[in-house]
Amino acid sequence: MSDTSTPVVIHRADYAPPAFLIDSVALEFDLVPTRTIVRNTMRMRRNPGAVRAPRLELLGEQLELVSVAVNGAPHAAARAHEHGLTLDDVPDAFELTIESACAPAENTTLSGLYVSSGNFFTQCEAEGFRRITYFLDRPDVMTTYTVTLRADKTAYPVLLSNGNLIEEGDLPDGRHFAKWEDPFKKPSYLFALVAGQLVALEERIKSASGKEKLLQVWVEPHDLGKTRHAMESLIHSIRWDEERFGLELDLDRFMIVAVSDFNMGAMENKGLNVFNTKYVLANPETATDTDFANIEAVVGHEYFHNWTGNRVTCRDWFQLSLKEGLTVFRDQEFSADMAGGASNEAARAVKRIEDVRVLRQMQFAEDSGPMAHPVRPESYVEINNFYTMTVYEKGAEVVRMYQTLFGRDGFRRGMDLYFKRHDGQAVTCDDFRVALADANGRDLAQFEGWYSQAGTPRVSVWTNYDATALRYTVTLKQGYGDVAPAARETQTGPLLIPFAIGLIGRDGADMPLRLDGESAAAGTTRVLEFTGTEQTFTFVDVREEPLPSLLRNFSAPVVVEYDYTAGELAFLLAHDSDPFNRWEAGQRLATRELLALAARAAQDAPLSLDDSVVAAFARVLNDETLSPAFRELALMLPSEAYLAEQMAESNPAAVHRARQFVRKRLAAALRDDWLAIHERHQTPGAYAPTPEAAGHRGLKNLALAYLAELDDPAEAVKLASAQYAEANNMTDRAAALSALLAASTAQETPAAESALADFYRRFEKEPLVIDKWFALQATQRGTAARPVIEVVRNLMTHPAFNLKNPNRARSLIFSFCSANPAQFHAEDGSGYAFWAEQVIALDALNPQVAARLARALELWRRYTPVLREKMRAALEQVAAQAKSRDVREIVEKALV
Numbered sequence: 001m002s003d004t005s006t007p008v009v010i011h012r013a014d015y016a017p018p019a020f021l022i023d024s025v026a027l028e029f030d031l032v033p034t035r036t037i038v039r040n041t042m043r044m045r046r047n048p049g050a051v052r053a054p055r056l057e058l059l060g061e062q063l064e065l066v067s068v069a070v071n072g073a074p075h076a077a078a079r080a081h082e083h084g085l086t087l088d089d090v091p092d093a094f095e096l097t098i099e100s101a102c103a104p105a106e107n108t109t110l111s112g113l114y115v116s117s118g119n120f121f122t123q124c125e126a127e128g129f130r131r132i133t134y135f136l137d138r139p140d141v142m143t144t145y146t147v148t149l150r151a152d153k154t155a156y157p158v159l160l161s162n163g164n165l166i167e168e169g170d171l172p173d174g175r176h177f178a179k180w181e182d183p184f185k186k187p188s189y190l191f192a193l194v195a196g197q198l199v200a201l202e203e204r205i206k207s208a209s210g211k212e213k214l215l216q217v218w219v220e221p222h223d224l225g226k227t228r229h230a231m232e233s234l235i236h237s238i239r240w241d242e243e244r245f246g247l248e249l250d251l252d253r254f255m256i257v258a259v260s261d262f263n264m265g266a267m268e269n270k271g272l273n274v275f276n277t278k279y280v281l282a283n284p285e286t287a288t289d290t291d292f293a294n295i296e297a298v299v300g301h302e303y304f305h306n307w308t309g310n311r312v313t314c315r316d317w318f319q320l321s322l323k324e325g326l327t328v329f330r331d332q333e334f335s336a337d338m339a340g341g342a343s344n345e346a347a348r349a350v351k352r353i354e355d356v357r358v359l360r361q362m363q364f365a366e367d368s369g370p371m372a373h374p375v376r377p378e379s380y381v382e383i384n385n386f387y388t389m390t391v392y393e394k395g396a397e398v399v400r401m402y403q404t405l406f407g408r409d410g411f412r413r414g415m416d417l418y419f420k421r422h423d424g425q426a427v428t429c430d431d432f433r434v435a436l437a438d439a440n441g442r443d444l445a446q447f448e449g450w451y452s453q454a455g456t457p458r459v460s461v462w463t464n465y466d467a468t469a470l471r472y473t474v475t476l477k478q479g480y481g482d483v484a485p486a487a488r489e490t491q492t493g494p495l496l497i498p499f500a501i502g503l504i505g506r507d508g509a510d511m512p513l514r515l516d517g518e519s520a521a522a523g524t525t526r527v528l529e530f531t532g533t534e535q536t537f538t539f540v541d542v543r544e545e546p547l548p549s550l551l552r553n554f555s556a557p558v559v560v561e562y563d564y565t566a567g568e569l570a571f572l573l574a575h576d577s578d579p580f581n582r583w584e585a586g587q588r589l590a591t592r593e594l595l596a597l598a599a600r601a602a603q604d605a606p607l608s609l610d611d612s613v614v615a616a617f618a619r620v621l622n623d624e625t626l627s628p629a630f631r632e633l634a635l636m637l638p639s640e641a642y643l644a645e646q647m648a649e650s651n652p653a654a655v656h657r658a659r660q661f662v663r664k665r666l667a668a669a670l671r672d673d674w675l676a677i678h679e680r681h682q683t684p685g686a687y688a689p690t691p692e693a694a695g696h697r698g699l700k701n702l703a704l705a706y707l708a709e710l711d712d713p714a715e716a717v718k719l720a721s722a723q724y725a726e727a728n729n730m731t732d733r734a735a736a737l738s739a740l741l742a743a744s745t746a747q748e749t750p751a752a753e754s755a756l757a758d759f760y761r762r763f764e765k766e767p768l769v770i771d772k773w774f775a776l777q778a779t780q781r782g783t784a785a786r787p788v789i790e791v792v793r794n795l796m797t798h799p800a801f802n803l804k805n806p807n808r809a810r811s812l813i814f815s816f817c818s819a820n821p822a823q824f825h826a827e828d829g830s831g832y833a834f835w836a837e838q839v840i841a842l843d844a845l846n847p848q849v850a851a852r853l854a855r856a857l858e859l860w861r862r863y864t865p866v867l868r869e870k871m872r873a874a875l876e877q878v879a880a881q882a883k884s885r886d887v888r889e890i891v892e893k894a895l896v
């Protein structure tokens with residue numbers, strides 16, 4: 001953390017197998033917050049598959065060495081240093097016993113062993129285990145663990161670790177112990193322990209082969225009533241993996257534990273998943289529909305890791321996407337199946353649209369900046385900086401493309417072969433690709449490009465219709481846009497792009513498709529395998545000039561360039577049989593209008609929007625054949641961040657003005673529709689977080705948000721106040737509060753202030769809801785008289801604010817810096833000064849969280865000159881003061 005020398009860059013090409021192996025490890029913990037003693041006994045031997053090393057190098061950080069013994073005798077040739085422990089003169093096979101101490105109560109990094117709300121927790125991925133004991137802390141060293149926990153029985157009645165509980169009992173002086181054994185070999189990053197005052201919701205189920213399983217969701221006693229949804233999500237996950245992939249839970253017991261101080265979302269430790277409370281706790285009063293859906297997704301994600309990550313793990317951290325991309329793909333499919341089943345295409349499309357929205361907004365941006373990296377990175381300074389949208393979300397798209405190419409059955413065959421070959425091993429992305437290829441009798445050498453090339457591919461499309469020959473040609477050309485030079489270097493040749501396409505006739509119906517050379521037409525969507533730099537596909541028997549529906553269901557993570565007219569987009573929005581592309585047509589139409597308006601706003605020119613655009617959106621809004629959830633997504637404009645990124649020079653203020661202009665226009669033009677929708681989509685009766693009910697609430701609350709944009713917001717204030725007061729669930733209450741805040745920008749209203757105060761009083765004892773209270777204020781619009789930076793600075797002094805708690809820091813600081821672009825990028829640079837202060841303050845406490853915040857300025861070069869210069873100054877300030885290699889890697893790459 002205090003390393004201020006030149007950063008050490010780790011390269012994928014330098015991988016070498018470990019010089020020693022560990023056959024078993026026994027850990028004994030004497031858990032005391034200020035000084036925990038760890039006794040670590042390892043059976044070690046030289047790795048026959050590695051070059052003979054002169055000495056044994058164990059990794060360790062922030063540890064105090066107490067003693068070292070080899071085969072039971074004190075070992076003099078041991079030297080502890082900043083990065084670990086070096087042992088000379090070790091035999092070829094031996095038992096090594098190391099005693100060391102660490103200080104969990106002082107550990108604000110939340111990596112390794114730490115204390116949260118008086119309880120002990122661990123987080124070892126990626127390199128936290130070395131902060132617990134000296135070890136070969138790398139994922140290709142797998143071994144079996146026996147763990148003994150000893151602690152005061154009153155303060156820490158519950159003692160948990162991986163695997164099965166094999167013994168427990170009392171000790172002198174009011175202490176007790178528990179001994180856990182994990183029968184499966186695992187890398188150190190999957191180790192976990194939890195100790196403290198916790199209670200569990202329990203269920204017993206039988207797995208597919210009839211074995212009894214104990215499921216537990218552990219939380220602090222006052223949260224027990226919020227665990228039902230997580231438990232149900234876990235049971236659904238177990239069933240889904242059995243059915244879809246034939247994968248069964250391999251342990252007798254599976255535990256989820258919630259912790260309120262956590263750097264990320266959750267962690268898949270073997271048999272003992274540790275979760276951010278945000279992804280466990282829910283009841284209708286405290287959690288929104290989005291929270292309920294996120295819990296289901298994250299519970300699924302971590303559970304699915306048991307096979308994709310734990311049983312088969314990564315050889316080194318460059319292969320992170322092997323487990324993360326694959327597991328995100330699996331959780332996306334799980335959520336889609338839970339929402340609509342395998343055959344409900346409309347419900348699946350909603351999930352698909354939501355996922356693509358995130359990908360395009362965040363991953364495409366990452367790909368265009370200084371942190372651009374391939375799905376399988378070539379180098380890193382701090383691996384925690386590479387838990388990215390590229391590794392996770394683009395990685396999931398890469399996995400999805402196998403399924404698009406081979407179908408569900410072919411994908412399943414590939415997964416089966418992958419497990420048959422690699423169960424119990426630490427492997428690479430190549431191993432996965434080759435298993436998929438072999439199982440389907442294909443050579444997928446070209447597909448490697450998706451793992452090795454950084455940047456977002458662009459596919460340009462030209463079409464031509466020959467009315468006499470009834471032939472329609474589609475020419476595709478692939479390449480990349482502007483990227484950082486380091487990313488450019490990785491771009492070595494054309495990719496294999498599965499390009500799904502349909503052709504739509506004048507009646508709005510799909511045409512049957514027959515490619516030149518085929519004997520008959522088959523299907524109405526075809527996946528073209530686009531492998532060249534430029535390639536032409538010819539459809540025959542095309543009775544009239546069609547409108548192409550390109551990249552259906554977003555069949556590859558690329559940007560498609562095609563010159564649709566506004567009229568054609570409106571037609572696709574009304575008729576495309578592919579629900580994803582229907583939504584996409586609306587987004588293209590809106591993006592085009594919004595960018596044109598933003599360009600005018602930047603010149604202070606007057607703004608106007610053609611009636612035909614409003615009419616196209618009105619048609620979708622009132623199309624009762626479409627689900628409410630779909631209509632909500634279709635009427636949601638592209639985000640300000642996404643739009644700013646599409647400009648030659650990002651101008652957040654101009655984008656904000658343009659987008660607000662369109663929102664107000666849609667609000668006014670469709671006022672009666674919004675009112676009717678707000679009334680019609682009420683969900684009376686008990687709250688249920690089903691996708692259907694959530695869809696109604698989503699559309700209803702979108703209507704409320706639009707009504708709050710009216711120049712006279714009185715009506716919206718009335719509706720929102722009533723909705724706030726009567727809500728029986730957090731979705732409606734938070735939406736009402738948000739509408740009140742929005743309405744008060746046009747006209748200061750006491751309703752907003754009093755609802756805010758009420759919200760705080762009502763939920764004072766619910767940290768996750770207070771996070772929402774902070775976030776709503778940090779993302780509000782603000783006025784010239786009261787810019788949001790003032791609100792935020794003021795909230796930083798609120799007694800409930802706590803920089804050490806990542807959820808709280810994210811709710812206020814990150815929300816402002818990353819989710820309120822128009823206010824954050826204020827021309828006076830006040831947002832950037834605040835950002836620099838907070839990155840530096842966080843850096844001293846928690847480098848991982850600080851580094852995430854540091855990324856808020858990484859696209860600085862793409863902004864208008866005034867903003868750019870102020871951003872550079874803020875970055876330079878952080879570069880001069882940051883101590884952690886986490887933050888330094890981010891700001892130094894940004895400034896290159």
Ligand code: ARG
Pocket residue numbers: 125126263264266267268301302324384387848
């Ligand atoms: N493997 C976890 C997940 O995605 C993420 C943990 C990452 N933690 C970290 N500190 N980098 O499910």
Ligand code: ZN
Pocket residue numbers: 301305323324327
């Ligand atoms: Zn994961």
